Amino acid sequence: MGILSWIFLGLVAGALAKFIMPGKDPGGFIVTTLIGIAGAVLGGFLGSFIGLGQVESFDLGGIFIATVGAIVLLVIYRVVKKKKG
Numbered sequence: 001m002g003i004l005s006w007i008f009l010g011l012v013a014g015a016l017a018k019f020i021m022p023g024k025d026p027g028g029f030i031v032t033t034l035i036g037i038a039g040a041v042l043g044g045f046l047g048s049f050i051g052l053g054q055v056e057s058f059d060l061g062g063i064f065i066a067t068v069g070a071i072v073l074l075v076i077y078r079v080v081k082k083k084k085g
Contacts, residue, residue: 010037013066017074020067035077036070043069 014036043065 007033007037009062009066010034010040010070012036012063013040013043013070016063016067017070021071021074023078031077035073036066039068039070039073040066041069042073043067 011033014032014034017036017039018032040062044062046069047065
């Protein structure tokens with residue numbers, strides 16, 4: 001996928017992760033987008049590693065895998081921020 005597709009998929013995945021796990025997180029829209037992009041990469045890597053597929057295109061499976069990756073990163077982000085604060 002091209003970089004713009006990754007950014008758009010990350011934006012969607014980050015928004016879905018935030019919808020599934022609402023809460024007050026510092027950083028707002030930019031941090032949510034970055035977590036979504038990183039989640040798409042993480043989800044694609046882990047999905048291909050365990051045989052669930054890859055984030056290769058903007059389809060339902062790719063969105064699901066990217067969203068799961070974004071949720072994992074959002075949980076990690078909240079735990080790290082909670083320990084520091």
